[in-house]
Amino acid sequence: MSYRSEPWSLTMGLIKRKHGEVDRWITQALSGHGVFNTYLFAIGKAPREEFYFCGEEDTPRHAIFECPACTDLRSVAQGASSNVDSQSLIARMLSSEEEWQKYAQMLRSIMESSPVRGTRKR
Numbered sequence: 371m372s373y374r375s376e377p378w379s380l381t382m383g384l385i386k387r388k389h390g391e392v393d394r395w396i397t398q399a400l401s402g403h404g405v406f407n408t409y410l411f412a413i414g415k416a417p418r419e420e421f422y423f424c425g426e427e428d429t430p431r432h433a434i435f436e437c438p439a440c441t442d443l444r445s446v447a448q449g450a451s452s453n454v455d456s457q458s459l460i461a462r463m464l465s466s467e468e469e470w471q472k473y474a475q476m477l478r479s480i481m482e483s484s485p486v487r488g489t490r491k492r
């Protein structure tokens with residue numbers, strides 16, 4: 371199976387945080403389970419691992435940080451002056467309640483947006 375979870379040290383940071391709620395979107399982003407084709411394919415619920423839009427493997431890392439289909443959704447959360455990557459996302463979310471809400475919303479938008487991510491059923 372090609373989906374991967376993020377390092378568990380990040381998970382420990384989440385467990386010890388002082389603010390924010392780990393909702394189902396954040397859980398899916400970290401675990402790789404859920405709406406991503408790499409996962410759905412692995413459990414027999416998607417015909418292929420690729421994201422239909424770009425042909426790349428549909429992993430959390432790809433959707434959240436790399437895929438051009440989600441550029442607009444990322445930039446809304448990040449603003450023009452900052453860049454977040456897979457190494458800094460959790461650290462930023464843990465830095466303040468405001469940052470947490472901003473990136474939690476970004477993750478939800480990316481995973482929820484069926485016109486962007488595809489036409490699969492939930």
Ligand SMILES: [Zn+2]
Pocket residue numbers: 421423424425426432436437438439
């Ligand atoms: Zn893509």
